[in-house]
Amino acid sequence: MTRKGIGYALSLGLLVVGLGGCAANPAGGNWTKLIDGDKGLENFNRVGAANWVSADGVIQVSAGSKPTYLVEIHPL
Numbered sequence: 001m002t003r004k005g006i007g008y009a010l011s012l013g014l015l016v017v018g019l020g021g022c023a024a025n026p027a028g029g030n031w032t033k034l035i036d037g038d039k040g041l042e043n044f045n046r047v048g049a050a051n052w053v054s055a056d057g058v059i060q061v062s063a064g065s066k067p068t069y070l071v072e073i074h075p076l
Contacts, residue, residue, distance in 0.1 A: 032074065034072065034074075035054070035057060035058075035059060036057075037056075037057055038054050038055060038056075038057075039054065040054050040059055041054050041059060043072060043073060043074060044059075044070035044071060044072055044073060045070070045071045045073050046068065046069075046070060047068060047069040047070070047071055048064070048066055048067060048068030048069060049064060049066060049068065050063065050064030050066075050068035051063040051064060052068075052070065
């Protein structure tokens with residue numbers, strides 16, 4: 001096996017392990033829903049100047065020219 005082949009095999013192995021860890025988390029755990037349909041902007045502080053909107057389960061910017069961010073207000 002060449003170095004390139006070993007690199008691909010290691011990358012694939014890390015990907016499988018990483019995805020396996022994500023799948024092991026139970027769906028009914030202590031998750032907090034941040035976005036629910038058209039609701040969810042109240043869970044974030046807005047940093048910067050932009051017009052944030054919530055529609056169809058997605059929060060997005062409808063207008064703004066500089067970088068802006070949403071920061072979760074609830075501790076993780």
